[in-house]
Amino acid sequence: MTISKLAAILRVADSFDRLKLAAIRETTFHRRGDTLYVLVEGASDLSLENRAVTAVGDLFENVFGMRIRFTSSSDEIPPVNEEKSFEAVEHLTRQVSLDVMRERTGMDKPDPGALINRDLSWLDFNGRVLAEAENEEVPLLERLRFLSISSRNLDEFFMIRVAGLIQRLEAGLTAADSSGMPPDEVLAEARKRVAAAIARQAAACRSILEKLSGCRIRIVPRDRWSPDQRKRLRESFRAEIAPILTPLAMGRLDPPPILQGLTIHVALRLGMERDDSEEDVVLVPLPAQIPRLIRIPGEAGAFALLEDMVADSHGFLCPGLELVESACFRITRDADVAVHDDEVTDLLQEIERAVLSRRRRRPVRVELSAGISESLLERIKQASGSADGCMVFECPSFLDLGCLSEICSIEGFDELRFEPWPPVRPVGIPSGMNPRxxxxxxxxxxxHPYESFDPVIEFLEWASADPSVLAIKQTLYRTSGDSPVIRLLEQAAMNGKAVTVLVELRARFDEERNANWARRLEDAGCQVIYGVAGLKTHAKALLVVSREHGAIRRRVHLSTGNYNDRTAKVYSDIGLMTSNDSLCSDMASFFNLLTGQSDLGSYDSVSIAPSM
Structure with a gap:
């Protein structure tokens, strides 16, 4: 608490003289209710100081229970009796609010039980996604897509939410949250809800796949392969898959290798053909470069699971050994890595270090094939490094239902999808018209997605090539893997434009991709910045400055969605393109704020949160 008090005081002290001119020499302090007035003698304009203290005053208010306000005139400080009247009005307002609350709830104070825990509410949200997979009125391939999404969502839930709760417990932070639940209770309840969700996912998977088999789309399990299918799959495995795989004999590797998170591992319990007493466990990681669902050669719409092919061809991978048991498992590691950007000298390097550290962090979940033996389970726990806090789940269906998205994009079968709704051209910018x-x-x-994202790309295409354009400024939070936005910004810089790009390195799970974009843009000659210390920049803004007919012109695009041409076809967002002078002026000030060239000024057409 002492450190918090000192930090709060230092932040306010730094606001006393933002211009660093030592203009403030004598002050007196006057408390009126929950406001602390700082009377500055001889000062004329304290608007900058008041804005600065507003930006950092939250900590002071939280610690001391008072707001800070600078003033150069004692007339602005309420007299004591007036201050008491203010307190009376505030007390009356609070009392009325409490009376209304009591009348509605019958309680003297808010009941924490009436509030919903944020982590459990996230599981409720994912349950609604899963409900779409269970909805028989939804087309089959769309149901499969929702099932895939619900599975991938759970991955993130464990990597961030569960990992964060475990970190709180280990740090001794056992106090209840605003919902009245301490972290250990949240974890226990999350375990129960996740187990129920896994059972629902398995039931939905069986139901959907059964119906798809009647529509000529099927996943054929290993015990149902025909001799001809087995022959063709083994040939395909030896020619195309085996050269990429790396079996790991865990009993012979010291120290054991670190197993990658979110990777399916096939565990083969093997014994000598003539001596069952000698057994070893070989792990075969399934690389992301190989599709999880392998098309059975010569059969349209028929797939085999990659792990089934590995288990079937164990003799090719490990000759001379007999298969005693096979199972699959998948580790989810703690990915909740904090980056304190105000304490590092190279944010880009620190982000890259944090991304790499995720590969070694402790497991928070292990998913297993159903029916695994106790002996193999213990070997897997040892290999994965799972500790007591790690949750272990046996899955009735195959692991990682997210792989089902591979089937969702299969060609044809349009009758099993929602009717396509292609985006239309926005009104006011017909095809071929210059965006300017x-x-x-x-x-x-x-x-979006009902109207096309193409005009935004066309606007950037014009800006990158037109000789009248002088400067382009843009924020990037997430973008597509082969982004035309990155390519056009690179082209603009090479064409001599002054290109400034804020790349948000802390966009969760896109940190590595954004770090690569940042280096590419820097190599092309763009000025790359990484945002405001302590904050993520979620604003989506594009400002283009040009000189036309001897005058400076500015045009802006603002959006609620990322500059991602792919997700713009799916996610619901609103975009605005304008040359409004007031809005363009505000956005020019906004970019100057991001680059550290100005303090928070006044804005006529936009609002910025938080008020820094």
């Missing part, structure tokens, strides 16, 4: 002319004619509002 369209924006100058009228403000353009685009509703």
């Amino acid at each position: 002319d369209a924006i100058d004619r009228r403000e353009l509002i685009m509703i």
Whole structure:
């Protein structure tokens, strides 16, 4: 608590003289209710100081229970009797609010039980996603897609939410949250809900796959392969798959290798053909470069699981050994890595280090094939390094249902999907029209995904190539893997434009990709910045500055969605393209704020949160 008090005081002290001119020499302090007035003698304009203290005053208010306000005139400080009247009004307002609350709830104070725990509410949300997979009115391949999404969502839940709860417990932070639940209770309840969700996922998977088999799409398990299918799959395995695999004999590797998170591992319990007493466990990681669902050669719509092919060809991978048992497992590691960007000298390097550290962090979940033996389970626990806090689940269906998305994109079978709804061209910018002319004619509002994202790309294409354009400024949070946005910004810089890009390195699970984008943009000549210390920049903004007919012109695109041409076809977002002078001026100030060239000023057309 002492450190928090000192930090709060130092932040306020730093706000006393933002211009660093030693203009503030004498002050007096006057408390009025929950406001601490700082009377500065001889000062004329304290607007900058008041804005600065507003930006950092939250900590002071939380620690001391008072707001800070600078003033140069004692007339602005309420007299004592007026201050008492203010307190009376505030007390009356609070009392009325409490009376209303009591009347509605019958309680003297808010009941924590009426509040919902944020982590458990996330599981409820994912349950609604899973409900779409269970909904028989939804087309089959769309149900499969929802099932895949619900599985991938659980991955993130464990990597971040569960990992964070375990970290709290280990740090001794056992106090209940606003919902009244301490972290150990949340973890226990999450375990029960996840187990129920796994059972629902397995039932939905069986139901969907059974119906798909009647539509000529099927996943054929190993025990149902025909002799001809087995022959063709073994040939395919030896020619295309085996050269990529790396079996790991765990009993012979010292120290044992670190097993990758979110990777399916096939555990083969093997014995000597003539001596059953000697057994070893060989782990075969399934690389992400190989599809999990392998098309059975010569059969349209028929798939085999990659792990089934590995188990079937164990004799090819480990000659001379007999298969005693096979099972699959998958580790989810703690990915909740904190980066204190105000304490590092190279944020890009620190982000890359944090991404690499995720590969070695402790497991928070282990998923197993159903029916695994106790002896093999113990070997897997040893190999995975799972500790007491790690949750272990046996899955009735195969692991990682997220792989079912591979089937969702299979060609044909349109009758098993929602009717396509291709985006239309936004009103006011017909195909072939110069985006600059369209924006100058009228403000353009685009509703994605119902309206096309193409005009945004065309706007950037024009800006990157037109000789009149002087500068481009843009924020990037997430973008697509082969992003045309990155390519056009690189092209703009090589064409001599002044290109400034804020790349948010802390976009969760896109840190590595964004770090690569940042290096590419820097190599092309762009000025790359990494945002405001202590904050993630979620704003989606593009500002283009040009000189036309001897005058500076500015045009802006703002959006609720990322500059990602792929997700713009799926996610619901709103975009605005405009040349409005007031808004463009505000966005120019906003970019100057991001680059550290100005303090938070006044804005006419936009609001910024938080008020820094």
